[in-house]
Amino acid sequence: MAAADNRAVGFKREIDPHFGTKAGHIGQEPEQWSSMDAVPPISVATTFKQLAPTETKYEYGRSGNPGRDLLERCLAGLDDAKYGLCFSSGLGALTAIVSILKSGDHVLCVDDLYGGCNRFFRHIASRFQIESSFINAEDPEKFAEAIKPNTKIVWLESPTNPTLRVWDVETICKLTKSKSKDIIIVLDNTFLTPYFQKPLELGCDIALYSVTKYLNGHSDVIMGSIALNDQKLYEQLLFTQNSTGIVPSPIDCFLVNRSLKTLHIRMEEHMRNGLAVGRFLEKHPNIEKVLHPGLPSHPHHQLALNQWSGCSGVLSFYHKYGLKESKKFLQSLKVFMLAESLGGHESLAEIPSLMTHASVPAGDRVKLGITDNLIRLSVGLESANDLIEDLDQALKNMKDR
Ligand SMILES: Cc1ncc(COP(=O)(O)O)c(C=O)c1O
Structure with missing residues (x-):
């Protein structure tokens, strides 16, 4: 069923046939617990008894915890990576990676980053003299020309947020590594998860x-993670995780581990519902343009088909009116909730220009197409017909009669 859906849309990459098994088993062997728990126990201890000084597996909750450990192994497995690390948020994962740089280093970013990442590079990293540039990656050659002698990280996000642009990640990675093998390539894979896109297979060093969002999927945990293969880089980041203290709580680790068991099923349903909503919107008279990489109308549809094995439930659209109508539309929704974030079981709608991307400088927002008639949807797991009816009534209501 899953494979048939994905093939019907035209995605060329295969879905990992063992994904659900990995999510439910890696790191979770009952034999590792003396009580043989079928479900990994939550260890809330902040410190651990040592049989003799340093004779212990765990020392202190910040530097390691059994539940975090197993989650990191499981997340690495889902990305077919050797190592995984969890952080207290997605931005925490970014902070840890940027912490390995020094003043004078440069980060080359795609120009359409999540607003919070953009804000970090512009307002925090810059205070430590870490330079960043934001370049459109439509033409991988031109993007790679922006690599400088001091470039240490290439920061990618694909698809981008909120305009769902898709970059040719494989070509960007080849061009980057041809300039310098030492440049670390990070791909923020939040929107697709390892179920639908495998960053390391595409040539990236770190999947972030x-x-x-989707990995937890129940809108009740803030957490970030990375998956990677390079041992030296892993050790550096493990040291950073402990030294900066950007770690998640044991209870959050438990919740995420539990959520991962249904990730593959949720992603299939998000894809189905997102496509149904996108197709409905494309035919609506109040809509100017739908941005959904899984639909043939999207300018990067072929790239998405070549690089991914499916798509999520995030899409954006431009309606034909202005800010007043955007607000009226959002306030008329009854099933979709007017809220930031994405990837949860519940459908959410927001206006990026006022909400998630308000921190992007106004001029850049216009260049990126983040205008007041752009609405982003995170299509959840409710019944598709209810979602479509809700959008239909809100679109009818948006314009004063
Ligand atoms: C693509 C992307 N990356 C990173 C983040 C930051 O993650 P967090 O909110 O967990 O810090 C977000 C949050 O919306 C995001 O959408």
Whole structure:
């Protein structure tokens, strides 16, 4: 069923046939607990008894915890990676990675980053003399020309937020590594999860996630994670995780581990519902344009089909009117909730220009197409017909009669 849906849309990459098994088993062997728990126990201890000084597996809750450990192993497994690390948020994961740089280093970013990442590079990293540039990656050659002798990280997000642009990640990675093998390529894969896109397979060094979104999927945990293969880089980031203290709580680790068991099923349903909503919106007279990479109308549809094995439930659209109508539309919704975030079981709607991307400088927002008639939807797991009816009534209501 899953494979048939994904093939019917035209996605060329295969869905990992063992994904659900990995999510339910990696790191979770009952034999590792003396009580043989079928479900990993939550260890809330902040410190651990040592049989003799340093003779212990765990020392202190910040530097390691059994529940975090197993989650990190499981997340690494889902990305077919050797190592995984969890952080207290997606931005925490970004902070840890940028912490390995020094003043004078440069980060080359795609120009359409999540607003919070953009804000971090412009307002925090810059205070430590870490330079960043934001370049459109439509033409991978031109993007790679922006690599400088001091570029240490190439920061990608694909698809982008909120305009769902898709970059040719494989080509960007090849061009970057041809300039310098030492440049670390990060792909923020929050929107697709390892179920639908495998960053390391595409040539990236680090897959990064706001676990807060689809990986947890129940809108009740803030967390970030990374998956990677390079041992030296892992050790550096493990040291950073402990030294900066950007760690998640044991209870959050438990919740995420529990959520991962249904990730593959949820992603299939998000894809189905997102496509149904996108197709409905494309035919609506009040809509100017739908941005959904899984639909043939999207300018990067072919790229998405080549690089991904499916798409999520995030899409955006431009309606034909202005800010007043955007507000009226959002306030008329009854099933969709007017709220930031995405990737949860519940459908959400927001206006990026006022909400998630308000921190992007106004001029850049216009260049990126983040205008007041752009609405972003995170299509959840409710019944597709109810979602479509809700959008239909809100679109009818948006314009004063
Ligand atoms: C693509 C993307 N990356 C990173 C983040 C930051 O994650 P967090 O909110 O968990 O810090 C977000 C949050 O919305 C996001 O959408």
